[in-house]
Amino acid sequence: MTSEIGYGGLAAAMVLSRIFTEATWLPRECTEYGMQRFTVTITSFLLIAVIMIPLFIAAGKTAGGDLISAISQRSKALGAFIGVILSVYLLFAASETALRSHYYASSTVFDSASSLYFYVFVGAALLFAVYKGLEASSRTGVIIFGGLIFLLLLMTAALLPEIKPDRLYPALIDDEESFFPQVIKELSENAEALIFIALCGRVRGRSRSALPVYIAVSCALMLFMTFLYNTVFGRLTPLLDFPFYTLSSVSDITLLHRINGIDVMVWVMASVIKAAFLTFAFRETIKGAFGSEKAAKPLSYAFALASLALSGLFTVFPGMFEPISKLCSSGIPLAAVVLLVSSAALLCMRERGEGRKGTSFLTKK
């Protein structure tokens, strides 16, 4: 191990990554107005918590070891299979991150800027983050997470006169037909589980603690954002491509007339951190699944560049992106990957554990 991070650092990066997805809606992915959104968020996080229980148990039993290496040590074929699936999913998640970030930045304050600038600057920042490594990126992630909390506090203070609590009403579900699809959609947006699967082996101490922290903090922040959308914009919410950006545009305090500049800054940096963590996840997957330490580093640079190129391709040919996005939005790939990895790890542990009378066999590499 060249570097390790604390579980707080991993959790902060995962929360930042999840909230980034929430704040940068892609076209036609509008959030609804209504109390149902609160219920959808709580239900989806409860579901993801249930799905992650095996992962939580498996991570707890690895005693600092990483799951993919553990599976690979037991069965190379299964390890390689999981490695390939994870790598493909991570590549899609990274390219989607770049796509969201590009679409968001070019639709808001940089509306007349060339796409080339985005790819050059964000690409350079991403490569630099990959070069500096997991530890440095984790520290930066914590700082940006602090920036996000500062932004939220600033916006809340500025929006206090605009908050109209009578827009909240006592109901849990407004439309039964749309409820379940919305839950699944939100569930599928927790690609951060992939980051945890690949990086839990790089966490000092109790790596699994990152999961409940991630779920609780992400859920709380998303509920708070929904509260702001509902009470400030009411029925206008579904018409806004980026409700959080519009909230920051409406935020008016004496010193900073509009704080949408800070908003864009936070999300562009968050996208870099998310893409960097997905790249690190890919690197660890390659190391764990294929045992190729040497190839992992150059491959991670190639991964970062490929994700940017793929996002550029998705921008030019949205027809390519939509079917993959639709498949991922079904929640099946995410649930399948999480359950496959955790059950495979648990099974491997059980088989080996019997031979060793229940002692933990997975040790740090």
Place this chain on the structure above:
Amino acid sequence: MKKIAFIIAAVMLLSGCAYHTELDKVAIVEVVGVDFADGEYTITMQYFNTDAAGGVTAVDSSAPNTVTVSASGKTIESALEAVSYTSGKETMPGSAGLIVFGKDAITSFRDSVGFAVSHYSGNPQSYVCAADKAADVVNVKFSEGNASVEKLRMMMEVAENMGLTVQVQLYEALEMLCCPTGSLALPLISTYSGNTDTTEDGTGIIIKGGALCTDNRYADELSTDDMSGLAFLSRGSGKCDMTLRYRGDDVSVILYGISTKITPSFYDDVLGLDVEVSAKCKYVGNDLNDPYGAKDDIERICEKETVSRITSLLEKTVTAFGADVCGLEYKIRSYSPEIWRAISANYREYLKNCRFDVHCKINTERFGIMQG
């Protein structure tokens, strides 16, 4: 240290490589007026005159502080492009502090307002108001200060503080237009020929009431009293100045700490709204012998006037058009989702047949006494 020096040098030197527009090539828009006539939209823009800022004083008196430019097009977007072409400047409509819609331009209003937010550089905090003819308002140049928009906005802010109107921001207008009846009431500004010193050509500007928009189009004109009623029902400033007739004289009272509670009910397929307003009152009397003698009478007159203003607004909007201009939908749903479910499919008709009871309780807490 070397790294920091490199970063500072890069920031300072590389910024020149980026595409940029000089400030005097940009029209920093203050007010946008939108009119519609003969199948064409006309956009009138007042923008800051950068050439006037080079004088000895902050505002060069030898050059106009603002420049007005106007152009037409089949759509608002094409009219905006024509304005850029006519002025020879890159226009920034997102910087506009005020957007004035002529009554005739308030058709398909949601789409019309949408132009201002379709640009991501648009300003959702811009104020929106109506005028008989928007160009007339935008063409007025105030002789004091360098930004007409500030003067216009101050006029509306003062009126709102006096409880005579309710200002509407762009995002609020859009939000109201998204509601089931697509209704809102905009402050209505009008110009008059006069000899006022505050404007360059002596034209005066007044806020003469409100413009009722419903079903996404202009419907009717509201009086100042109606707009005052709206201020009571919506958030407003929580304050209202009233001039009342008492014993043959005009007396002024100030209502403050205004609180409004709307309780919906639903019996026999009829929607009912119980409106309760309470406020504190400050009355400036001129009878030193019996300063408290008028208390009860003044309170009664205030209550009557308040009820009259609110009732008038509800009759002109809710009863006449089924228009919900004060977010009644939210209040109904917040109070009882069941009532909302029962009426939502035919909300406008339920509003037209709505029964409302308006009650008011004024409590005089302060007296200002002056020698009569």
